[in-house]
Amino acid sequence: MKLIKFWSILAVISLLYTGSSHASVSELWSESYRYEAMGEYATAAQSIEPLIRHNPRHEFAVIRHGWLNYLQGKHNESIDDYKKAIEINPNSLDSLLGMTLPLLAQKRWREAANYATKVLATASWNYFAHIRLMTCEEGQGQWKTLELHADSVASRYPADATVLVYLARARSHLGKTSSARTTYKKVLARVPGHIEATQYLNNLGR
Amino acid sequence: MIRYLSQFTLLIILLLLSQSGIASDDTWYFKAKAYAQQTNYQDSTIRESLDSAGLVFSIDYLDKSELKLGIFQQDIKFLPTSSITDVEETGVLLAYQHHFFSDAGRFTLRLDAYHIENESNFIDMIDIANPIIAYINNTKTFYADLGYSVSLYRADNPIVEDLDITQITPTLGFGLNDNFDWLQLRGYFISPSLSSRLPDDEDKSAVEIKWIHWFNTNILSIDKIVINLLGGERLFAVDSDTNTVYNLADIQTKSAALSIDWKLGKSTHLVVSGGSTDYESLLSDEIYSSKYVYLNISTQW
Missing domain, CATH: 1.25.40.10 (Tetratricopeptide repeat domain)
Structure with a gap:
């Protein structure tokens, strides 16, 4: 009986904890999107940093952090984020495409073209990859x-x-x-x- | 000139052959340039002409770094009445630059090194180191660099004293008209060491103005034109834009040049330029001038 009671309490605590954890994570994302919509990109990035601190290999959080750094004009930091995201998932077309953005902002045409070409190697008619490759061709x-x-x-x-x-x-x-x-x-x-x-x-x- | 045209043709053949064996991928880029120049002197009682030709190869790694290797040769001819022996010079250029990117723009560290040898019994060897630090903003509207060069003129003949030239070149550049125009100002501050080769060791200074215009629309396939003007006093200068070493022992006082750059096909350029330079002789009061024609063809793959 005591054992059943112990497991019941543990289950309730576990459910409560999981529930509150989900709620707070969800709030972090909501907060990040809300600040982004308001143009407060630094705060939007800060909102998801606890997720990256908790799990440095949180792929989506890292990609989004790269995007928000790009929006802030922190191009080198954005490049670092996208590099990390590509390391986490080398198959990610999102990360390869994301990487082109800060590179284009720094007018690193060849490097940006290199990443766009990698996307096209997998998805030969990807619209965004073609647009970014065209930007590189125009820049050169x-x-x-x-x-x-x-x-x-x-x-x-x-x-x-x-x-x-x-x-x-x-x-x-x-x-x-x-x-x-x-x-x-x-x-x-x-x-x-x-x-x-x-x-x-x-x-x-x- | 015929000899130099034949050398130039040979260099172009080498340039084309060089393309056949090396394939570029998306990370390495190869460039080759062959050039020839003929210079004739007017109103000089000593100098007749200067012909030169060269070949420059460079390898770029993405947008990050560039390694450049060049070889060149020039013949300096003196008037028969001067009884000075003609001089043949050969030189090599080795240059490396690395770019660092920041949110504000791109910084570049660059080092150009030259070694020139000639057959004259006056100057046997010239060694030059030319480090440069440069910055350009991301929108390519502002550029600044600071170059320093030290040129060591050495002779085997122990009677001939060594000569050291130091040069400082601050440069500012501005992109105008949506970057279809580029205006660049460069100061030359040159200090020669005390040497019996020069009548004085006074510092020399000059300013160079360069204007580049890129064409927005196709006009006779011209990609850009460049106008160069120089005023002041320049002696034993090193031009880092063109990798030219001006090792004539006379002072350049004025110079004007026009270059036209045609884009032929996807990545081949043909440049033709002409210009004129006024000189003051170091050893006499003679004032003379030179006129030159320059031709280069370059390609990237």
Whole structure:
């Protein structure tokens, strides 16, 4: 009887503890998202730091910390977070894509391209990887490569305006005014009032 | 000039051959550049011409570091009336730079080293160390560097005294017009050691202004133009942007140059430049000038 009573008390305590733990963890996440929505990225990052302290290999917390460091402009710390996340899970496309963000912010085109290419090795038509790779090509002035790349991606994402903007920029730089004009017109069909497309076409007198 | 054009052609062939055997992956990047230059002197009673050619290879590891190796040769011809023997020089360049990234921008530590030998009985060897610390912000709108170089001019002939040149080059650069323009100012502060090779050991200083414009739209495939202006007094200078060692024992007082850079294909560039420099002779009151044409072709893979 005493043994049953002991196990019952232990079970109740255990349930209570687990319940309160879940509640507090959930609160930490909620708090982090709330602060992020308010633009308070430092506080949003601090909110999930207890989770990382408790478990340094908490993959999602580390990825989110990297994102919030990126939003704060702490690019080196963000890179460190994403490196850690990739070490925890080398298959993570989220982490590889995340890593491109602080690298692009520091204009480390080759390194960012390297990570985007790793994503494409697994997911050959991943939209974000292509966009970030195109950003690298633009940053390095690789206009011919960018034109071919953007044209190829545009055929896979025909409704997307961003890919067409990269295509139009490349064509403009390559002196292909007529095709750049046509491409910017396509951008305007998808995003009426698009500033860059409007300016380009106005400069050409439409 | 014909000899240098043939050397230049050979260098281009080497450059193309070099590409066939080494494949770039996503982490290592290879660059090769072949160049040739012809300089003619006007109003000099001694100097006739200076022809040079060279080849530079570099290997980059992502955006982090770069190792560069260059070889070059130049012929300095004197007027027959001067009875000075022509000089042939050969040199090597070894350079390494490493970038460090911060939230504010990129810092670079760089060390360029040169070794030049010539057949003259006046100067046999020149050894130069040129460390540079540089910073550029992430938006590429502000750049600053501080370069220091020490050039050791040594001769086998014991009668000829050693000459040491130290040079300090503070530089500021500004990206303008959405980074389609770049304005760079560099000061040269040069101190020669006391040596019988020079009539005085007075410090020399000069300022160089460089303007680069990248073209937003395609105009005759021109990628960019560069205008260089120099004023002041520059002697035995080392130009870290072009890896040029000015080892003529005369003072450069004014210089102007224009370069046009064409992008051919995906990653090949052709640069043609021309310029003029005014000199004051160290040993006489002679004032003379030079005009040069420079050609380089470079590719990356």
